[in-house]
Amino acid sequence: MFDKILIANRGEIACRVIKTARQMGIATVAVYSDADVNALHVTMADEAIHIGAAPSKESYLLGDKIIAAALKTGSQAIHPGYGFLSENADFCRACADNNLVFIGPPTGAIEAMGSKSAAKRIMEAAEVPLVPGYHGEDQSPSILKASADDMGYPVLLKATAGGGGKGMRQVWSADEFDEALAAAKREATNSFGDDRMLVEKYLTRPRHVEIQVFCDSLGNAVYLAERDCSVQRRHQKVIEEAPAPGMTPELRDKMGQAAIQAAEAIDYVGAGTVEFLLDVDDSFYFMEMNTRLQVEHPVTEMITGQDLVQWQLLVAAGQPLPLSQSDVVINGHAFEARIYAEDPANDFLPVTGNLSFLQPPSESKYVRVDTGVLEGDDVSVYYDPMIAKLIVWDEDRERALQRLQQALGDYRIGGMTTNVAFLNNLISTEPFKQADLDTGFIEKHRELIFAPSAEEGALVCVKAALYLHLALSNKKDRLQASDPYSPWAENSAWRMNETHHFTYDIALGEDITTVSVQATGAGWSFTLADQVYSVMGQLHGQSIVVTIDGHRSNYSVANLGGEFALYTDSGMVSFALVQPETGAEEDLTAAGGLVAPMNGTVVTLLVEQGAQVAKGTPLMVMEAMKMEHTIKAPYDGTVESFYFTPGELVEGGAELLAFQMRED
Known part of the structure; x- marks a missing residue:
């Protein structure tokens, strides 16, 4: 077995490989670009080597630099992960030339599957079922x-060197063919430098079902069940599950044996995935073979109890497969949801920004989160915008789906648009619950998936106002504790000749709603227009337990520095407090201005410890999301001590300094 391996990748897959290597007692070396200096995979690895600038073509795609890093660190093998150089035959060959083990298939297998048209010819000779087409x-x-x-018609045009939906067009009639062909060729040229195309019969209701295969160098081969990857957008997978719904043991074995035939036809070694189109009549057709580990491999791990990265390392070291086919057992059901920084309402376009708030669900034997980012990290323009993979397991599909719904509801991300709410809406639709799946699922059920949230706008405003009110009350309580006789610490909203009440103007998008809050015997009365709500609630950090008109529930709020993210089971809603134009500089939502309003870095301290300052005096500067935020004195007093120094990272909500109010 290897003593040390280098991982020629980044993000969640690099972290995933490091975890297994550590369990096996294998040291790891990470590589990183300028953009990944502080990335999680860099800090997790035993060693890390800088390989270039942020663009992947200047770093992660430079095979010679990666090989040089492996030789410099004494690594014996290179794990390519997926993407980047994982299916690059030249890189695989270069590893062998430098006496480095490529933890993947042989060069010949990569080359055989590198061209879709050549792969089809090989599969045809191996008697693997093919979709009718021209190759x-x-x-x-x-x-x-x-x-x-x-x-x-319809037919599907596909670039022979393609992947990820690039260079692909559906053609529904002969009149559309010429235009579609020209567009597909342009896209293929831009993406792969190769405009060769193949034409296939387009199945109108296919499912995308893939078989996980594993082969060792001793002639053993097994298939580890199947994954249904039918739910896709832009020909890219969104949710995967294993086993495939409705799969019979007979059909599984038939597809599994066809997958092994495909692998053996190219003398395959290692982890591979044979992708099929499964039609409504249970006929299936070879699409392609991915000569690497797949993004969705965790669902196979969850239902088989096997560590596929461990299998890769064992096979690459020349050892036999851990199990024979008869030893493979399927247990329960698993889902994987890909958490992306993207805007589903804007054609799923990727977004960038800072993960200013990140709270994944708790992990257990039922819930697993594979990620390569932490709170405060940036999602940059240089790499795939996937934030994490959320994987859940339970004894059957219905229970696993309930787990997934709960886990998505518990996923809290602030600072950028994500697809979490979209995923929750998708899996909550009746067609998905009934496993009525095909590759056109999202387009077919778009109205159901993009239906407005069940959370009414009025209730969101009540919950937003309650959070602000409780945060304000906490601030007033601190003031009262420091000077119980100060009229400014009075917490009753006293007004001469008026009822005692607080007023909050809540901005939800372009709409501003005024909420009036008046104390009652057991809680508060919240008034929006002519609607009155009886409210009770308690604030515990960022979490709130609320009872509205007798309905008790939980939610949480993240302060993102001027804006807030409110999280309920229905998803995330952004809101802001519209401040009155009084000229006052005090920020009532920042808990006295003495706690960090967001995750960030301390830039500078503006006064000395022990300094006596007037209300509004700038005390320190924080930076987050490329913006500076000045912390000011909330009232006259003395700076007793700072809890952080310049350059230190601070979590949102952390107390920044000790401040004593002046007593006059």
């Missing part, structure tokens, strides 16, 4: 169109 070398538009006309 020939003659790329003249007339031949391609004639092939489409012969097999009948």
Whole structure:
């Protein structure tokens, strides 16, 4: 077995490999770009080597630098993860030339599957079922169109060197063919430098079902059940599950044996995934083989109880597979949801920003979170915007789905738009619950998935106002504790000739709602327009227990520095407090201005310890999300001590300094 390996990747997959290597007593070396200096995978590894600038073509795609890093650190093998160089035959060959073990398949297997059209010919010879189509070398538009006309529309145009939905077009009639072909060729050229196309019969209601295969160098091969990856957007997977719903043992074995035939046809060694289209009549057709570990491998691990990265390391070291086919047992059901920084309402376009608030669900034997980021990290423009993979397991699909719904409801992310609410809406639809799946699921059920949140706007405003009111009360309580006789510490909202009440103007998007809060015997009366709500609640850090008109529930709020994120089971809602134009500088939402309003870094201290300052005096500067925030004195007093020094990272809500109010 290896003593040390280098991981030629980043993010969650690098962290995933490091965890298994550590359990096996194998030292790890990470590589990192300028953008990843402080990344989680860098801090987790035993060693780390800088390999270049932030763009992947100047760092993670530079095979010579990665090999040099492996040789410098005395690594015996390189794990490529997935993406980047994981299916690069030249890199695999270069590893062998430098006496480094490539933890993946042989060069020949990568080359065989590197071209979709060549792969189809190999599979045809191996008698693996294929979708009717044209995979020939003659790329003249007339031949391609004639092939489409012969097999009948709709057809699918696919770049032979493609992946990730690039260079792919659906064509529904002969009139659309020429335009679609030109567009697919342009995209293929831009993405892969290769505009060769294949044409396939397009199945209207297919499921995307893939088989996990494993082969060792001793001639053993097994399949580890299947994964249903039908739910996709832009031809990229969103939610995967294992085993596939409705799969019979007979069909599983038939597909599994076909997958092993595909692997053996190219003398495969290591972890591979054979992807099939499964039609409504249980006929299935080879799509492609991914010669690497897949993003969705955790669902297979959850239902088989096997560590597939451990299998990869064992096989790469020349050892036999841990199990034979008869030893593979399927237990329960698992889902994986990919948590992305993206805007589902804007065609799922990726977004960038700072993870100013990040609170994943608690992990257990039922819930697993694979991630490569921490709170305060940036999601940059340089890499895939996946924040994490949320994986859940339970004894059957219904229970596992309940676990997934709960875990998504518990996932709290602030600072950027994500797909968490979209995922929760998707899995809550009746078609998904009934496993009525196909690759067009999202488009077919768009109205159901993008339906407005069940959380009414009025109730959101009540919950937002309650949080602000409780935060204000906590601040007033601190003031009263320091000077119980000060009229400014009075907490009753006393007014001459008026009822005692507080007023909050809550901004939800473009709408501003005024909420009036008046104390009652047991809690408060909240008034919005003509609607009155009876409210009781308690604030525990960022979590609130609330009872509204007898309905008790829980929610939480993250202060993102001027804006707030309110999290309920229905998802996340952003809101802001509209401050009155009084000219006052005091920020009542910052708990006296003496706690960090967000995760960030202390930039500078503006006064000395022991300094006596007037209300509004700048005391220190914090920086987060490329913006500075000045902490000011909430009232006249003395700075007794600072709890942080310049350059230190601070969590949102942390107390920044000890401050004594002046008594006059």
